[in-house]
Amino acid sequence: MSTKASRTAARLMISPAVILLLGWMIVPLSMTLYFSFLRYNLLMPGMESWAGFENYHYFFTDPAFMAALRNTLVLVGGVLTITVIGGILIALLLDQPFWGQGIVRLLVLAPFFVMPTVSALVWKNMFMNPVNGVFAWLARSVGLQPYDFLTHAPLASIIGIVAWQWLPFAALILLTALQSLNSEQMEAAEMDGAGPLARFWFITLPHLARAITVVILIQTIFLLSIFAEILVTTNGGPGTASTNLTFLVYMQSLLQFDVGLGSAGGVVAIILANIVAIFLMRMIGKNLDA
Amino acid sequence: MPRAVTTRRKAVTTLIAWTIGLLIFFPILWTVLTSFKSEADAIAIPPKFLNFDWTLANYVTVQERSNYFRHFWNSVVISFGSTLIGLLIAIPAAWSMAFVPGRRTRDILMWMLSTKMLPAVGVLVPIYLLARNTGLLDTRILLVGVLTLINLPIIVWMLYTYFREIPAEILEAARMDGATLRSEILYVLTPMAIPGIASTLLLNVILAWNEAFWTLNLTAARSAPLTAFIASYSSPEGLFYAKLSAASTMAIAPILILGWFSQKQLVRGLTFGAVK
Structure with missing residues (x-):
């Protein structure tokens, strides 16, 4: 029903957003790609020269890269496992009738709004510190040795912190999905003698499948870029024990000033994220047609 | 109809739910409590839960020593600034995509979303160099610009899902009654769109406030928002x-x-409208 004039107007109204995003995407991306083929160090200005695939070769053969890749996958996988399973359990719990539902829901949701640097520092100092932390006190009060979480299990500790931040997100989305479950179907299954486990497995879980997928994909996008939590807790260490891909690229480009190498790492990070993005886009695209 | 539940079962659920809720909330509660303690009480073993001398001294010290409100104000400027500019750009775009959808609307939406999936670290180097060479490093303008761009796809999408729910028939009815485009926008669409715009604003202020990749990498003492300021406590x-x-x-x-x-x-x- 749209007229030609309204279509022109529409195009004019969309263009600022499109042009800005296009610029935001093309300019830095092509620069990253270009830099990744250069020998380019900020400490030696004016010495840039063509390097071919040298940066990529160096990046891939750097032992830190394999460590960072492994850490990235462990970090994403660990947080996803905790938040999805925990999220389902919490969503199921909050879906039951009980007193003070609204307040408990706010309490559970709260960590999501805490900025990453605050949550990381609070956990690091006030909970995981082996001398003054709450965990150290708990350990000592039951007669155990306090455990230095960030020194001996840096990656696991960061997984714990990040999972605390994202658990509310998973729980909230799964709860929202759960609330759209048809209760008549549940009652019918109950009358037919299906136990709680069978009902969960054959009705609830399939109903949640879509929301679980969305949670996994969206979290993966954010979790691939975890940065602040690592910066303020372990600085990637000890060694490379808690360095993920994002942090490795940051170190190479802004701490060692190796623009060429950092850019090559950036390109690898983009490719990795794209693999996830393709799946996510399909899911959301399907929803757009519905 | 909600199913009948015994009081006993409800009591048990209440107990479990509150325990879990308080456990998850505890780190925040603990931080708030500790902020009112003296430094000695803060590291006391065993920890003091409520039995300490409450003091506001820390709040005073934090402000005096580090000019806290300057960073607070930076956060306000950066998060609200980037959100408002983002809305200004996104409202016309989302409006036209929702009400005058073309053949390519879907592709444009999907493409916008794809820019959000670009990992920040992939463009860290060029953005850092561009900022340095233009003298914009450590300025609020730079942060407002960068955060506007990274949140623009979310703003467009959120607005789009809200606008799409405004029935098109209402526009036709207004047109039949002889409403001009101007009054159509002013009296019909705007009142219906305001709740969606408000929620978009709210969510994006939250996202921008807590953004901790660009704020950490592109700011120093001058324009650091709270995310970067707090990091200095590490x-x-x-x-x-x-x-x-x-x-x-x-x-x-x-x-x-x-x-x-x-x-x-x-x-x-x-969830970009994928879960509602």
């Missing part, structure tokens, strides 16, 4: 639990309250 000489807690409490309290109000919109906004 150095060993900054190991003052009570002061860290006071700074943290002030940094998270306003956004926590906004967040609690926006919990319904959160799901829709962060």
